[in-house]
Amino acid sequence: MKNKKPNALALAAALNCVLLSAAQAQSEADRNAAVTTLPVVTINASADASAQGLSPSYAGGQVARGGRAGILGSKDNLDTPFSITAYTNELIQDRLAKSVGEVLQNDASVRVARGFGNFQEAYFVRGFILSSDDIAYNGLYSLLPRQYIATELFERVEVLRGASAFLMGASPNGGGIGGNINLLPKRAPNEALTRLTVGGGDGGQGNVAMDVARRFGSDKATGLRVNAAYRDGGTAIADEKNKLGLFAVGMDWRSRDVRLSGDIGYQDNKLERSRTSVTLGFGLTALPALPEADSNFAQPWTYSNERDVFGTLRGEWDVAQDLTAWAAWGMRRNDEANSLANLTVTNAANGDGNTSRFDNTRQEQIGTGEIGLRGKLRTGSIGHEWVASAAYFKAKNHAAYIWDYFNTQATNLYAPTYSPLPAFTAGAFKGNNLADPGLTAVTELSSFALGDTLSLLDGSLLVTLGARYQKLSVDEYAYDTQALTPYDMDRTSPVFGAVYKFSRQLSAYANYIEGLSRGSTIAAAGGQPERMLPPYVSKQKELGLKYDAGRIGFGAAAFSTDKPRALAIGQAAPQGEDEHRGLELNVYGEASRGLKLLGGITWLDTTQRDTGSAATEGKRTLGVPKTQANLGVEWEVAAISGLALDGRLSYTGGVYADSANTIAVPDWTRFDIGARYLFELKGTLLTARARIDNVANKKYWASSGGYPDQGYLVIGAPRTVNLSLSADF
Template identity: 35%
Template sequence: MRRARFTPAPLALAAAAVVLNLASTLPVQAQTSTTAAAPLTLDLPAQPLGQALNELARRADLQLSFPAEAVAGKTAPAVSGRLTPAQALERLLAGSGLAASVDGQHVVVKPAATARESALPAVKASAGALASELPAPHAGGQVARGARVGALGNLSVMDTPFSTVAYTSELIAQQQARTVAEVLTNDPGTRFTTSAGHAYENFRVRGFDVNAGDLAIEGMYGLAPVGHSPVESLERVELLKGPSALFSGMPPGGGVGGVVNLVPKRAGDDPLTRVSFGLQSESQAELALDLGRRFGEHKQWGLRVNTAYSDGDTTLDEQSKKREFLSAALDYRGEALSATLDAYTSTEKFDGGTPAMYWFATTDIPGAPDPSTNQFRNGWGELESKAVIARAEYTINAQLDAFAGIGRRDHDYAGFINGTHARQIDADGNYTGRMVGQRGYSDSSSAEAGLRGRLDTAGIRHELVLHATRLKQEDGSAVNMSTFTSNIYDPVTPVMVAVPGSASKTGETTLDSLALVDTLSFLDDRLRLTLGARHQGVETKSFSTAGAVTAHYDESALTPAVAVVVKPWGQDVSLYANYVQGLSKGDTVTDTAATNYQQVFEPYKTEQMEFGLKWTNGTFTNSLSVFEITKPTMMATGDSAAPTYSDDAEKRVRGIEWSSFGALTPQLRVLGGASYNQGILTQTAYGQYDGNTAVGAPRWLGNLGAEWDTPWVPGLTLSARTTVTTGQFLDAANTQRIPGWSQVDVGARYATELMGRATQWRLGVTNLFDRHYYSGSFSDSTPIATLGPARSVAASVTVDF
């Protein structure tokens, strides 16, 4: 029997009613000073003043600078307790004759007689795991100055020994992004493995897959909406590139290209009532509401409510979509305890058709059809996700924190949400269509707990993390399939197969893990070494429609990691290196002729080696990395009539990646980069494809976006972004190749006041020149191509009340 279901929507609505009622009865407090930033738990020993200032800058994610001669020979007193960055800095500088002031984006320590009277900028702590302690936005506001690194919590970019980026809610709003995929379009190392407008968003990062079910919320897997994750409620979309089993555990889908982490919005100190209305091609209309309030004597309680509703026709001929979303994010900020409670319900429905995936039977690839062409005109689908997530962090003392989280998500789906393939396409575009009518569910329970400690031994600073996770997932599905014949340029209207009326349980998955990580700091924090290992257990069961167990998989693996950050010339330059492993479920031999039929291999360990450099001047940051990722796969050896399978096959991607973000001038902001990759099949069955280019691994990928505040119209900003991808192979034999493509997107926005209310008008055009192209590959094992988006126009207005 299916487990009993829950409905978090009433909880979200009730919470919204409570907070709005309280907000109407409590007096609105004046905005707190920027010096009253979120407090940190500090335990700084008496030490040279320069060393103490560097440690505070790292812990508080401050861009802090001071003349070396000003601190020479001076000692800072011991500072401990729960303090804001301003309070801590004041104590460190007490009696030194120095004072702190603001200079642009920096906090500058100067002799007191010359320091300007200015408050510290609003800074959040970066050592904790909760979203209330997020690193501050970088100059330009499009990305943050740090991101969550799994169990290690939030780290600044310059302290992170990996390639990371955290896109902000400001970028999401200014670009009118509606999905996570539209946010990650800004990353040069990320592309998508489903056609534009598809019901699911799957990603390929550094040449390896990250599926829609592998997204995390606050570092916890199995809780994000399946299909599309609405971005209206997100404060950050964070991307940690490369495999990272140590820091996040194994994702349920086994994705190893990277970790996509979603951070919910929290209520700010000032009341917020924001309404947005938007229109998008062809006639999609959307209304969104964003409410935030804090209450309590010290504003310790907060609630952020986001809701969105959209409906109308899309750029796919005859298709219409409707979306309903509601979320509530409650948080508590105490002296020792921080806690959050999130609930959401997300529903997406479409009818009148669905995008196709393109499977070729010829090496003469026909030109890409118009993306508005509807290959499955009668297709329909429904996806619904609901979840509740609770998290807490408690400061036991200055040396030790405890944290825990628990969540539950239910997901239901029905209709033609995937499996809509145009198969066996010939050079003239004729194909055999396959449709899959589906009904199913995927329910998850996720939990984590851990301790985070700080101690000093022989002049070495240790930051220790003990982290345990558990994810239990139940899946059920039923399908009906049918085929028809058509042409990609002149499609027929197929008669869709019936969708099953019910779905029985088909599988259970349990992922358990335990990790221990130690980050050691040497030489006044100019050298940081991270060492750790995670033990991961993977258990899966498959069931027949009668409920009998048909397959059982129970394996485990240990994944170590080592990473280092060196700052040889101060806080503005970091050199880093890492060796990390990812984890995915091992294959099962299903070839009945094999000598080891039904053998189950241990979980596959994907390995990454990376070296990089990061440089910042406070307003503009660049990073350059060189990496190699190898992933094992199953291969056949010996007699082809009675082969023996092993897990010795391998896909390897080597690359050089550059990324850049920030403000070149106060009026000009840039975001983008480039990636050069060499994806190779190093070992294949019988060696037939050894040395061939890996599927879905283009040599060059590039993104470059810019925003310019025009001098002649105050409040008017123009933007543009160019995306480039070179050609790539769809098959391991390297006989099917799709050409490279480029796309230009442009936009404009105008900030003004409407009847005394802050107002933003926005206009954006995606695929300005209406290019028709195959955007990439769907799978390593089948020659399926995806289709790029049609040209679309989006306009919106946002008003703060």
């Protein structure tokens, strides 16, 4: 277990030496011979099924100039009354990011956690949890794998901060209160692309990926892009293994008035002996000390398998000069199987605890779509950009489980006891049939939205007004008996946004927008009939400034969001709300030629209000720090052509692992470094990358609270080395 990191570090050091030697040799050759500078390779993605296309990259290439504001379409940052950051594929590649969570490590308003169940990614956005189930793909919810999404499946990661019920509709699983994440598909660029990437890292991990794209026809109207990837091996955590295979095809066609695109993809992700979250046992009031960063207390027989197939179609038609119609549809089919044994610590002083076997299977069928009209017109001196849209989402969930809760196996956080696979006892809790999981829920969301952005004062003032009528219908079916508990409610969610442009470089904005999630259903009791509570409505108010200095941009936002608390145990109605007040500062672009910056800082003041309990009243929200900050710097070394070095500092303040704020989790700081060298070999452009995350091998609790009041502590990854070599043919 202890010799894996030195080997990986030695490999990284060796690669860095090779890169530096090659770079120095190239630099010497440049001085002594007339060598032509390597051409800059620019790949401009085509327009997909959208006249707007991808928002152009900002100076430095790490983020875009704007992003998608839901049904309002892609907007330049200075023209939208919302805070949006779109991280580019260039950043994804250069930071060797493998998942959505690894991309979002660059965002100061987001922190990555782990959702309920097995090893699902979850994200705290402005302090509110967003599960990976609620991620959108090209504007449609829940089409990509719900637990882990490999970066080979998407072109960009867009973060829309703040509530978004009007912009995107209510998310299927109740997220989207603090923000939404939208992934953009890969499309064939204007230039032919054939890229082979091989890589490796700690634990014997190896990977290979192929990215091929072509445009066809005399006018290059038809595009085809194929991505395939395979990963296999261990990780920086002892005895942990991961195997992933994926294949995806993206197609598009465009004419003068019509644009079409489609995707079909497959991902098969298998985890073995992945390190689990740490749950704190009942009555525990102290936090256990951290084990070694690379330690693994997972049982050897545990696994988590997820297989997904998805597809989308999108079309756009310019009906007239100022009128465009669009339609989109997507589907996903999912199969999951897990055998888990999460660790519950019962003694914080010595790390004693136990596990119990929990097996489950799950199948999910998703169908979702939208249609809409978008147009422009003028009434006197006022310009209008209006939009009308209808959307529909349906999910059918099948699940089964066996949980042998009382049949525990003793273990220890620091000196684990590895047990053989325990047989289920007669007292195990069961629901449905693992081999053929039964229907547990049918979720249907439908909505209609109207919006208008008014242009006033010769375009200096933009005012957005709109509303979305949303119907939420959820039929839940009890395990085994299939007893039905329905939920059928509706709500209209308004929006107000305003942007005032002081100049072409500076704008101020304000917005009021709501978030929406399903309310609780109260079972019949005490002579009272079953009751459905109205949807929970969160309310956000935000003020901000945006400044574009040409090659470097800045953003500032002050916001407040009030979110009703869900139904508490033993209560007959929701009790109180969570108030989040915050301030965000962001920077991106180039401070000078060859010196890129990407980072920010977020301050959060969170409070539980009117909870009905003295233990929680006025306390901070579970798992949310007061301060979180990132600063990424990349330096293109002018003296050595093709060489770039980067570093990223991440800080997360202390949090609480319980709503009563009795268990404090300390703050942490992490430093990551990387190197990239671009060179040519016999006419082939090569890019070598090396990365070391958590350079100091710091031990830290990365997150707490992926599931309320269960601890759900996640240990941060140890020092992790990754290497890759890409060839563009």
